[in-house]
Amino acid sequence: MKIAVLSGKGGTGKTLISVNLAAAAKDAIYIDCDVEEPNGYLFFKPVDVISKQVSIKIPFVSENLCSGCRECVEFCKFNALAYINNKLVVFDEVCHSCGGCVLFCPEKALQEKRKVIGEIQKGISEDVTIITGILNTGEASGVPIIKNLLHDSSLPLKSFTFIDCPPGSACIVMESIQDADYCILVAEPTVFGVHNLDMVYELVKLFDKPHGVVLNKCLEGKNPAERFSIERDIKVLGKIPFDNQLGMLNTNALIAARKDEKYKAFFVSLLDTVVKEVLQHATAINP
Structure with missing residues (x-):
């Protein structure tokens, strides 16, 4: 019970x-x-x-594969991604580990790594x-x-x-x-x-x-x-x-x-x- x-x-x-x-x-x-x-x-x-x-999975970017299309940025409703000075930035602290950005990336520039949260x-x-x-x-x-x-x-x-x-x-x-x-x-x-x-x-x-x-x-x-x-x-x-x-x-x-x-x-x-x-x-x- x-x-x-x-x-x-x-x-x-x-x-x-x-x-x-x-x-x-x-x-x-x-x-x-x-x-x-x-x-x-x-x-x-x-x-x-x-x-x-x-631990949870969070995204990391392979910069040589990123084309700057910003599809991942537009997808993320938690604002955990931003494209700044021709570079994709991942804000680990606000990522909710949904994995959507990895799925949506047309260049396969995003992968996942483990992060210990507690x-x-x-x-x-x-x-x-x-x-x-x-x-x-x-x-x-x-x-x-x-x-x-x-x-x-x-x-x-x-x-x-x-x-x-x-x-x-x-x-x-x-x-x-x-x-x-x-x-x-x-x-x-x-x-x-x-x-x-x-x-x-x-x-x-x-x-x-x-x-x-x-x-x-x-x-x-x-x-x-x-x-x-x-x-x-x-x-x-x-x-x-x-x-x-x-x-x-x-x-x-x-x-x-x-x-x-x-x-x-x-x-x-x-x-x-x-x-x-x-x-x-x-x-x-x-x-």
Whole structure:
């Protein structure tokens, strides 16, 4: 069962919930798709870590073959190619590795080479397999790394896979949730939190993913995010209080579900609720 955890911005508690659900499930894989700023490994502190590089193909030009026709320049919608002073220039930093320029070049002056854009690290923390994607600083897109993370045939068979998505609703988030069986939306109980919740809510609706929301940092009184969820018939899976004890555990990069019986019970219960939601959805579409 693949469960994606996402939020409209950083700092809502997305990693807190992903990490603790994986720890509560035990027989699980945790995949950190927040490749620009991964931090799940700080909590799990995995051992026996192995790394592999992730590379993409980018074009390079054989100047003696280039006729200056500019067909490749006109084709590239990312402006990764320019013809300057009678010379074709390739801007590696904005190339999206589509390969179209190579196909369109009538002189076969363009070929492809490999460029390393980041790495994937794999390790173990108790019964949880930890997979972390790391994008090199300055690279245009983390999508190739996320594709490698989610389609790695060497991953062990586990009952649960938890996908810690990047914040927001951009293409890297879309790539992260494509194969998810269920999406957990994480939101703060503020008006600003409603705006961010709406972003990811519209995204999961677009992908037709079953979903529910966890409300984090809850205080007594009005909760605009809860009201938003009720009005749109979004299942409220759980509410996490604004709690100093949890804050201290999180600040010290400790996993609450492993250190505190109260929060262990909470995340086990949250996982049970999500499993029931997934099974109910599966039954609804395949009665």
